[in-house]
Amino acid sequence: MTETGQPALNYVSKTDMVVALIRELIITGELAAGKQLRQRDLAARFHVSQTPVREAMRRLESEGLVVGDAHRGFTVVEADSGSTEENFQIRAALESLGAGLAAAKIDEAGIARLTELNERMRGLAEQDPLYSELNREFHFTIYEYAHSPLLLSLMRLMWQALHGGPRVTRSHAESIGQHELIVDALRRGDADDARKATYEHIMGAIPLD
Template identity: 35%
Template sequence: MLPSDLAGSDDSQASLPRSERAYQQLRSAIQAGHLAPGTRLREVELAESLGLSRTPVREALSRLESEGLVVNEPNRGMMVTQLDASMVSELYVMREVLEATAAALAARHATDVEISLLRDIVERDLVLAEDPERLVSNNRLFHETLHRCAHNRYLLKTLRTLHESMALLGRSTLAVPGRARGSYEEHMALVEALEARNPTQAEQIARRHIQQAYKVRLSLWVEEQSR
């Protein structure tokens, strides 16, 4: 069942169709970790928590299933997707390919103002080093801004879908000691490659950045599985 603080209606969602409202609230709950991987999703309980009928909840669950955030397991019903080692690997393979492509395109097409904005975002990492929650938010902003700097609507759409699935991974790799500093240095090197208008270098740095993130993610996954 959803936490009580998510059950209330948001003014910004009040005018949305009920199925869209259910979809957005459930997706947000999954991404925030309120509905953890493996959680059973019962229509009756979710409908009661959201203050909706079962039909829009069923439609929302179907949409989430098509996006990979929810899976319908035989004999178990709907549940939040649990990732295994191969699925984690597949996510990072795709992320490496797409992020590297975005970086190369950004080196060609981003405006000077956009690149300057990316530098400002990276520099905020140093200020936010002692504030993990805001640091994670700033990291997300950096990558979302980089994606937009590629100026390719189809790549942007694909990256958004991928990053919704990344929410299933749980806590950020920035929580691992030393990773925040490494991420900052990798981001700064990428910005410098963009400023130099060097697509090849930008692509290589982006690939290494995701590869490093994957190594840390894998160590976190192994640690969590051993508990």
């Protein structure tokens, strides 16, 4: 409470607002990796002057989301691909955590949605481009039921950095079978089994050199 008896309000500066907005656009992929960010355009989009946009760019650069260049200005960072195994380990750790959290929170509608997505994937040919879209929805449905905004943001950022999601070499049938094990664990509310099945699903898909 303030001295006048009124409830205190959390003040958010224009810079804080712009940082949050641009960060979300990067995480969701609306601002793609490598995209040049024009401060004048962003200022017009967010109805602010260029000063908070310029300050926001510096803040986002310190977070590693954008990179500044004396000639090009700021661009959305293009993630270092790193080693394939390291990328899979990071994804496995985060997604197995999400599955464990979701096991205690997912409802019948969520289980039904996961089952439906898996069955739709089962009916697709190996090269059907719809498969990757349904697969993404399957995994993000689990993230959403974890009810962790931070985890959801991290996974959006990771899939965006991997340019549309992880690339695997196993067959659709094998992935669908592993999805069934994950769904079964979630249906039973078994967090340990959900984590284990998810971790094995991801780490078992590392392409061979």
